Amino acid sequence: MARMRITIKDIAERAGVSKTTVSFAFNDPRKISKATCERVMAIADELGYVPDPVARTLTTKRIGAIGLLLPQPMHEALKNPYLTELLQGIGAACLEHETSLLIVPPIKGRLLEAASRAAVDALLAIGVGPDHSIVDLIRKRHIPLLTIDGKPSAGMANVGIDDEEAAYTLMRYVTGLGHRDIAIVELETESYNEPAERSSLVRDRRRAGFGRALQEAGSLSPRVYSAVCSVEGGRAAAARILADGKASAIVAMADIVALGIMEHCAACGLSIPADISIVAFDDIEMAALLPPGLTTVRQPGFDKGYEAGRVLLGMLKGAEPEQISMNAELIVRGSAAALSSDAARALPFAAAAGTKA
Amino acid sequence: MARMRITIKDIAERAGVSKTTVSFAFNDPRKISKATCERVMAIADELGYVPDPVARTLTTKRIGAIGLLLPQPMHEALKNPYLTELLQGIGAACLEHETSLLIVPPIKGRLLEAASRAAVDALLAIGVGPDHSIVDLIRKRHIPLLTIDGKPSAGMANVGIDDEEAAYTLMRYVTGLGHRDIAIVELETESYNEPAERSSLVRDRRRAGFGRALQEAGSLSPRVYSAVCSVEGGRAAAARILADGKASAIVAMADIVALGIMEHCAACGLSIPADISIVAFDDIEMAALLPPGLTTVRQPGFDKGYEAGRVLLGMLKGAEPEQISMNAELIVRGSAAALSSDAARALPFAAAAGTKA
DNA sequence: CCATAAAGCTAAACCGCTTTAGGCTCGGGC
DNA sequence: GCCCGAGCCTAAAGCGGTTTAGCTTTATGG
Numbered sequence: 085m086a087r088m089r090i091t092i093k094d095i096a097e098r099a100g101v102s103k104t105t106v107s108f109a110f111n112d113p114r115k116i117s118k119a120t121c122e123r124v125m126a127i128a129d130e131l132g133y134v135p136d137p138v139a140r141t142l143t144t145k146r147i148g149a150i151g152l153l154l155p156q157p158m159h160e161a162l163k164n165p166y167l168t169e170l171l172q173g174i175g176a177a178c179l180e181h182e183t184s185l186l187i188v189p190p191i192k193g194r195l196l197e198a199a200s201r202a203a204v205d206a207l208l209a210i211g212v213g214p215d216h217s218i219v220d221l222i223r224k225r226h227i228p229l230l231t232i233d234g235k236p237s238a239g240m241a242n243v244g245i246d247d248e249e250a251a252y253t254l255m256r257y258v259t260g261l262g263h264r265d266i267a268i269v270e271l272e273t274e275s276y277n278e279p280a281e282r283s284s285l286v287r288d289r290r291r292a293g294f295g296r297a298l299q300e301a302g303s304l305s306p307r308v309y310s311a312v313c314s315v316e317g318g319r320a321a322a323a324r325i326l327a328d329g330k331a332s333a334i335v336a337m338a339d340i341v342a343l344g345i346m347e348h349c350a351a352c353g354l355s356i357p358a359d360i361s362i363v364a365f366d367d368i369e370m371a372a373l374l375p376p377g378l379t380t381v382r383q384p385g386f387d388k389g390y391e392a393g394r395v396l397l398g399m400l401k402g403a404e405p406e407q408i409s410m411n412a413e414l415i416v417r418g419s420a421a422a423l424s425s426d427a428a429r430a431l432p433f434a435a436a437a438g439t440k441a
Numbered sequence: 442m443a444r445m446r447i448t449i450k451d452i453a454e455r456a457g458v459s460k461t462t463v464s465f466a467f468n469d470p471r472k473i474s475k476a477t478c479e480r481v482m483a484i485a486d487e488l489g490y491v492p493d494p495v496a497r498t499l500t501t502k503r504i505g506a507i508g509l510l511l512p513q514p515m516h517e518a519l520k521n522p523y524l525t526e527l528l529q530g531i532g533a534a535c536l537e538h539e540t541s542l543l544i545v546p547p548i549k550g551r552l553l554e555a556a557s558r559a560a561v562d563a564l565l566a567i568g569v570g571p572d573h574s575i576v577d578l579i580r581k582r583h584i585p586l587l588t589i590d591g592k593p594s595a596g597m598a599n600v601g602i603d604d605e606e607a608a609y610t611l612m613r614y615v616t617g618l619g620h621r622d623i624a625i626v627e628l629e630t631e632s633y634n635e636p637a638e639r640s641s642l643v644r645d646r647r648r649a650g651f652g653r654a655l656q657e658a659g660s661l662s663p664r665v666y667s668a669v670c671s672v673e674g675g676r677a678a679a680a681r682i683l684a685d686g687k688a689s690a691i692v693a694m695a696d697i698v699a700l701g702i703m704e705h706c707a708a709c710g711l712s713i714p715a716d717i718s719i720v721a722f723d724d725i726e727m728a729a730l731l732p733p734g735l736t737t738v739r740q741p742g743f744d745k746g747y748e749a750g751r752v753l754l755g756m757l758k759g760a761e762p763e764q765i766s767m768n769a770e771l772i773v774r775g776s777a778a779a780l781s782s783d784a785a786r787a788l789p790f791a792a793a794a795g796t797k798a
Numbered sequence: 799c800c801a802t803a804a805a806g807c808t809a810a811a812c813c814g815c816t817t818t819a820g821g822c823t824c825g826g827g828c
Numbered sequence: 829g830c831c832c833g834a835g836c837c838t839a840a841a842g843c844g845g846t847t848t849a850g851c852t853t854t855a856t857g858g
Contacts, residue, residue, distance in 0.1 A: 089844090091843095091844055091845080092844065092845060092846095093844080093845095103844090103845080103846090104846080104847080106845095107845070107846060107847085108846095111846080135844085135845070136843090136844055136845065138843090138844080138845090139843070139844035139845040139846090140844080140845055140846075141845090142843090142844080142845070142846090143844095143845060143846045143847075144845090144846070
């Protein structure tokens, strides 16, 4: 039989002092004499005592961890390096506050339950709006909540970018290059299971931005595809797009998908950007490395994560919820170019637009 | 003033029943009448009651989370996609057991303290040997521990690969290609702060494997460099290597570093593998994507994570600690070739070695 | 020499839940 | 009419710490 864990009571008895004294020895040694403290510590050491973090939490109300609610299981969510960058930022903020990070994926597709079971001091949630049932739950739990890529709303902390604007900028760039046959690759989100809550705030705002740009370019109507958020998902989407024929430019919702698209196109003998233009969102590290370099709207993943963590941890210390909007910037690399040959000549303005963000 | 949290006591009073009954309503409804259960739940709902996970844990001894001890802060550790793959595997295992994952980086460089504060049911630790002080601490806490890339030892759960063999295979391959001037790029590990415990088990075993291969190839002595584990670290290392001149082949300890090296070499006008061969460990997804494809020893990151999680969570249910050794496989792509021109001709066997793993 | 404060320590309440051991009621079998 | 068991519910004892309020003792100093 596994010997029971050593508790504070054991130490107290062995040292001939009260539990209070032992507790003081660990938490606030000034409250007791040096001699007693040392004796207690020696005994604690000898017996191999480690304070139980859970028991401590019950009274202190601080467990030293914040949670991150993932819309998908980890093995899917982490396929997107953008999330990894976000995590790095969150991690950097946690480090400053000596806090750990609990990754909380949905349990059997239900995130709500996972969220209510999570033993944390505060929560971060990706892509949930103010009317999501999660928000209500967290309010009941009386712990701070901050959304990332959520919808700004009164009293609710959020950090994100202006996705409508970002999408508009990107699509303007593409249409400015003369493209008329555009394929948009959205993300298959099998996230939160309440159907009513499945709508992706980000996707909706981007759709709006795209729509505006397409309208301005002459009421173009793009073909819309959807892909699992991964390299493989990108490849599959590319295959479908190429099979359908018509696109001269592909706009993906995530760089990681775009990389898969680029690879598939290259493997099919297409040259990028001569034969096909590809652009996306995020600006993950690999976007710059893979030739010819992916033109993309930079999302400050690390910074978003850091700010999110900073604000949330601040709220734990009494700070007010903040709403931070970071700016997205079009990073022009080599994966998109003016519509080639005759098409390009027919639209002389397109060539010049390339340098303007 | 923030209204106090609703507790089980509030529900009990309002419903005119005992705390026990309320508890039963939530955990084992069969123990009470349907009518009572419904009434209690209705009131709980009305008052916005959410059971406190911490309080529950104190008696049940299950918090529904396992921890992952990181040797470095998150913002550094996650620069290596290999870790991300590991996380995906762990996440997949956690999913099956409806468990969350607590990421535990060192607090102020001290992982020990972080480990003792972590409220988890079990712990995963990367790269710690059986004599590491962490092991002792976890034993005191009486929770299961499994090491990843640790040293197999009696009674201690571990999953890893045979790094000595893997390194030997890789270096054999390189020397087999005729390379004599070899640069090895190790990882700067600023991990665990106890100097005595800083030794990386993985690094030591790989050094041994390299040594054996180099010995067999004629007592070659490589130049050893070290790099931060990131693309940027790879670039910096490459700059130093190129400045020093002599290397015809570079062996990096991690793909992500190799990618940086490849990029820098390419940017310097070197052609890979004609001018310089580059190989590494891990086989992250990008290794295949970046032309000409990185030759690398595949580490089954996802599988390691999955097995680690599976075994650890099994231990929580009473299973015995297992020691799993997965196998590493040399994946030959385009980044390494026989030593070119005159040198290659002088060593005719080298060209053929390329296809043999 | 006595009031007073400071230092060191402790008993007991408390945090919010689970779980054990029983209590009460009611119906049925003999 | 009595005993027994089933069904429903509860009081109270934890779980392992922290914290409050207070009790001794020993210096302080007027």
